[in-house]
Amino acid sequence: MDLTQLIDLKECPRLAKKYEGIAALPLALPRFELDSANEFWHIWNKEVSVVDRQHIDRGAPTENPNTISKTYTQWDGLAMYEDQKLLGNAAWLTKVSTAMANSQPNYIKLIFSALPFVKIRSIRLWSAHKTISAHHDGNMPPSLDGKMRFPTEIRIMLDDKNPTETFYLTPASKHAPHTTIPIEDRYYVKLPSDTNTFAWNNEDYLHGADYIEPYKKILVVIKGWIDTKRLEKLLDQSIEKYPLYVIKEKN
Numbered sequence: 001m002d003l004t005q006l007i008d009l010k011e012c013p014r015l016a017k018k019y020e021g022i023a024a025l026p027l028a029l030p031r032f033e034l035d036s037a038n039e040f041w042h043i044w045n046k047e048v049s050v051v052d053r054q055h056i057d058r059g060a061p062t063e064n065p066n067t068i069s070k071t072y073t074q075w076d077g078l079a080m081y082e083d084q085k086l087l088g089n090a091a092w093l094t095k096v097s098t099a100m101a102n103s104q105p106n107y108i109k110l111i112f113s114a115l116p117f118v119k120i121r122s123i124r125l126w127s128a129h130k131t132i133s134a135h136h137d138g139n140m141p142p143s144l145d146g147k148m149r150f151p152t153e154i155r156i157m158l159d160d161k162n163p164t165e166t167f168y169l170t171p172a173s174k175h176a177p178h179t180t181i182p183i184e185d186r187y188y189v190k191l192p193s194d195t196n197t198f199a200w201n202n203e204d205y206l207h208g209a210d211y212i213e214p215y216k217k218i219l220v221v222i223k224g225w226i227d228t229k230r231l232e233k234l235l236d237q238s239i240e241k242y243p244l245y246v247i248k249e250k251n
Ligand SMILES: [Fe+2]
Pocket: 059, 135, 136, 137, 207
């Protein structure tokens, strides 16, 4: 399967122009609610495991495999869904929990039906255990890196114990990956109460997250190939519904 063909690349320049300057935004989708929060926490507490690096992509501090520590970790997590055929090329390896998947069937079903993907590779629940420095996520395959300059990366906030927002974007034109980002250049994602999903532009902006002990959060990381038509419709609806929450680059 040619994974690059899953993205309608000829649409990308137009979408980049249309959404220029938008770093991130909440998505106009109903809140994703767990089938059973009790079961979720029971399984999470029992099974949560460290997420290991298994492949170097552009998200790593350097792309030289000899200088990357494969023992470096920054998240704990579990996967609810993983395309086993594609897993070998994924940057991070997350323990798949059948118990977790079985306990939240409608949550997973809704991710597949409501989010604008042509194909989903993985649904992972990640909780940082240290500061995540600003970076670009890598695409699969890396030849897709640099192509989609509009909000395509989608996350669901499953749980956040932090008193204030911790996930931020910063202009890639101003800052290099894995450098210290001054506070005035951190654009924090704030979610309205009626949605827990957001998207960001993973090319023109870097993303990172503060880690403030003892507060934990769990983000649902959905990786796949976006459906440009459905995404465009959803972005338009989201901009219309949450104009004050759209994060635009400050001049
Ligand atoms: Fe990332």
